[in-house]
Amino acid sequence: MFNQPSTRRNFLKAAATASAATAIRPVAALGQAASLPNIVYLHSHDSGRYLRPYGHNVPTPNLMRIASRGILFRKMHCAAPSCSASRSALLTGQSPHAAGMNGLAHLGWKLHDYKQHILHTLREQKGYYTVLAGLQHIAVDPKVIGFDEILPGTHRLAADVADHTVEFLNKAPKQPFFLDCGFFETHRDYPAPTDNADYILPPSPLPDNPSTRIDMAGFHQSARDMDKAVGRILDALEANGLRENTLIISTTDHGIAFPTMKANLGDAGIGVSFMMSGPGEFSKAGVCDALLSHIDVFPTICDYLGMSKPAWLAGKSFLPVVRGEKEEVNDAIFAEVTYHAAYEPKRCVRTARYKYQRRYDGRTTYVLPNCDDGAAKSYWLREGWQKQQLLHSEELYDLVFDPAERNDLARDPAHTETLQHMRKQMDEWMRATNDPLLHGPVPLPPGGRSAPVNGISPKEMPTSKGQFS
Numbered sequence: 001m002f003n004q005p006s007t008r009r010n011f012l013k014a015a016a017t018a019s020a021a022t023a024i025r026p027v028a029a030l031g032q033a034a035s036l037p038n039i040v041y042l043h044s045h046d047s048g049r050y051l052r053p054y055g056h057n058v059p060t061p062n063l064m065r066i067a068s069r070g071i072l073f074r075k076m077h078c079a080a081p082s083c084s085a086s087r088s089a090l091l092t093g094q095s096p097h098a099a100g101m102n103g104l105a106h107l108g109w110k111l112h113d114y115k116q117h118i119l120h121t122l123r124e125q126k127g128y129y130t131v132l133a134g135l136q137h138i139a140v141d142p143k144v145i146g147f148d149e150i151l152p153g154t155h156r157l158a159a160d161v162a163d164h165t166v167e168f169l170n171k172a173p174k175q176p177f178f179l180d181c182g183f184f185e186t187h188r189d190y191p192a193p194t195d196n197a198d199y200i201l202p203p204s205p206l207p208d209n210p211s212t213r214i215d216m217a218g219f220h221q222s223a224r225d226m227d228k229a230v231g232r233i234l235d236a237l238e239a240n241g242l243r244e245n246t247l248i249i250s251t252t253d254h255g256i257a258f259p260t261m262k263a264n265l266g267d268a269g270i271g272v273s274f275m276m277s278g279p280g281e282f283s284k285a286g287v288c289d290a291l292l293s294h295i296d297v298f299p300t301i302c303d304y305l306g307m308s309k310p311a312w313l314a315g316k317s318f319l320p321v322v323r324g325e326k327e328e329v330n331d332a333i334f335a336e337v338t339y340h341a342a343y344e345p346k347r348c349v350r351t352a353r354y355k356y357q358r359r360y361d362g363r364t365t366y367v368l369p370n371c372d373d374g375a376a377k378s379y380w381l382r383e384g385w386q387k388q389q390l391l392h393s394e395e396l397y398d399l400v401f402d403p404a405e406r407n408d409l410a411r412d413p414a415h416t417e418t419l420q421h422m423r424k425q426m427d428e429w430m431r432a433t434n435d436p437l438l439h440g441p442v443p444l445p446p447g448g449r450s451a452p453v454n455g456i457s458p459k460e461m462p463t464s465k466g467q468f469s
Contacts, residue, residue, distance in 0.1 A: 036126055036176040036305065037279050038246040040233070043180075044226050045083065045135065045187035046262055046372075047252035049273050050203065051223065057201070059224045062231035063275070066250050070277025071322060073288045077333055077350065079295050081254035081262055081269035082340045083137050084109060086294065090251070091138065092116045093298030093313040096336060098433045103339030105138050107461075108448025114145050116312055118298050119178055123148070125307045128178045131168060134161030135182030137253075147180070156184040158229035169236040181233065185226035188257050188372045190218025202376065204404065205260045205268060211379040218374075219256060247278030247304070249297070257372040259380050263340045265348040265357050266405045270335045280304070281322045290321045291352055293333040314433065328352075334429050338442050340370040341458035342451040345437055349425045355397045355405060356422035360437055361453070364389045369451035369458045381456070396422065 052060040053067040054074070079089035084105040085096035092099045092111065100112035111117070117138075122128035132147045135156040139145050151164040165181055193200075195217050202212035230250070237243040255261040255269040262269060272294070276282045281304070295315035302309045303317040320326040332351045337344050344367040345360035361367075368386060371377050377385075396410040396419050409415040429435075436442045444450060451461045 036128075038172075038176050038242060039122070039128070039178045039301070040237070040246055040248050041178070041180050042183075042230060042233070042248065042250045043087070043135075044183045044185055044252045045137075046254065046257045047186045047223065047226075047273060048255035048261065048268065049271050050219065050256050051273050053275065054273060058220055060227040060230075062227045062234060063250060063273075065231070065234055066248055066275050066277045068285050070248065070275055070282045070284075071286050071288050073274040073276075073290075073292060075289055076251070076272055076274035076292045076294070077267075077270045077335060078254045078272050079293055079334070080336050081264060082337055083253050085336070085338075086253040086272075087136070088138050090294035090297050091118050093118070093295050093310075093315045095295065095314060095334065095433050095435075097338065097435055097437075098312075098314065101138065102436065102442055103444075103448070103450070104341070105140055107339070107341075107450065108445045109339070110139060110144075110445070114139070116310070117145055118301065119180070120146060121298075121302070121307060121310055122178050122305075126305060127175060129173050129175050130178045131180065133165045133168065133179060133181045134158075135184055136180065137182070156182065158183040158185050158226045162229035162232040165233050166236040169233070169240050169242065172240060172242060183226050183229060185229075186219055186222040186252075186256065188374055190215075190222045190374075191225065193217035193221040194224075195220050203256060203258050203261065203268070206258060206376055206380075209379065211375045215258070215375040245279055247276065247282060250275045250277075251294070257374065258376050259371050259385065260366075262372065263337060263344070263370040265335055265337065265346060265355075267350075267355070267399070267403070268405075270348075270350075281319065288318075288321060290318060290328050291330050291333060291350070292318055293330065293335075296329070332425055334426075336435075337370075338437070339444075339450055340367075341461065342367050342369040342453045342455070343442075344370055344453070345442060347426060347430065347435070347437070349422055349429065350399075351422075353398065353400055354418055354422060355395075355399055356410075356419070356426060357395045358423075358426060359391060359393050360441075362393065363453075364391045366390070367453050369453070369455045369460060371458075373457050373459065386456070394419070394423075 050056045078086040080086045080096045085101045088099045088101035089096050101109050103109040119130040130147045131149045133151045136142050153160050153164045197213040197217040200213045200217045202216045206212045251274045252272050296318050299313050299315050299317040303319040316329040318329050332349050334349050336347045348357040394410045395408045397405040
């Protein structure tokens with residue numbers, strides 16, 4: 001789990017020893033529902049890994065409180081750098097296209113079966129009381145998901161979500177509960193920053209100038225607002241005596257809403273923050289460097305609670321890694337975009353060393369409506385971003401020597417064997433998951449909408465059905 005081999009071996013040995021004493025036994029063996037931990041699933045919008053626990057100077061001390069009492073996963077990835085698709089993959093344990101979420105829920109997409117949401121397995125197998133607070137982003141009407149309770153409040157901003165969440169925790173039920181708590185932050189538009197932008201570093205894909213600095217300062221402020229809400233929820237758990245028997249899962253959906261990040265398959269788009277803190281294996285601070293995907297979360301919770309795994313799960317439990325029994329559970333992970341604001345079909349496979357990406361629309365320029373509007377985007381547009389011929393149908397990157405994914409090796413004869421191997425991995429995965437791209441362009445669902453691919457802004461969304469325009 002740690003980078004240095006000797007440290008890793010020592011950690012694995014210590015973790016294996018500790019696991020025998022501290023691992024949560026299956027509930028069936030305990031025979032008492034009271035022994036089940038509560039689960040609080042905290043998810044932010046568009047945060048990537050630009051948070052304090054990942055070394056960035058972004059003001060999130062309460063996320064650090066979670067990291068300091070649990071496992072920080074440094075190589076967790078979403079299954080899609082798009083809001084609804086990412087959350088659907090985590091909550092159903094399968095690729096977004098297999099779950100049915102090929103685009104954004106408010107633009108017409110939905111799960112094939114909302115009974116595949118983890119809340120139903122938790123309730124049916126272990127009797128969890130299931131609660132939604134704030135943002136969910138997988139259904140236009142949250143009632144179709146099946147929660148036992150949806151907390152009041154029409155706003156999704158963190159302060160409002162925290163108000164109602166704290167109220168719930170102050171009168172929490174005796175039975176174990178699953179609390180899905182979603183914040184709109186750090187989605188655009190950002191609030192006015194309180195930090196001096198002169199001392200803010202923009203994200204690495206972008207040049208350092210006044211436009212990008214003020215944009216990143218707004219992200220800092222949004223992260224600060226989100227983190228304050230996290231702190232209030234942690235305080236309420238502690239004040240009500242719930243913290244010690246609550247598993248906290250903290251993550252985000254995908255990369256930050258800056259050019260070439262959100263809605264893109266580079267690690268800046270699919271790399272996400274992810275922490276777990278709670279009783280048993282997640283009770284002590286540690287760092288995990290295993291290659292993981294959000295689809296691995298559902299099967300991990302099944303193992304953690306001693307539940308049988310539903311047949312549709314495609315992910316792998318990473319509990320053996322946390323327990324020190326294995327260093328990896330995945331040889332490769334996969335991610336995808338079909339629709340975001342506009343149609344942009346692409347897939348990728350990532351291993352520890354390489355990233356292979358394949359595009360299906362024949363474009364050589366970016367689909368600009370899939371980048372949220374903001375000061376950084378406006379700066380690039382002024383400099384001619386829309387004219388940059390940057391993209392290929394296939395791309396291959398060596399993540400050891402090129403972690404920023406700038407040097408495409410797909411046409412380098414020295415990497416032909418690697419390219420062919422990763423093509424095969426991609427093809428096998430697409431067939432195994434019945435990827436709709438195997439059958440041609442993916443149509444919108446009835447009543448669905450998408451922005452024109454040759455447009456500039458996601459705000460150009462038509463009010464009636466339209467696609468591939």
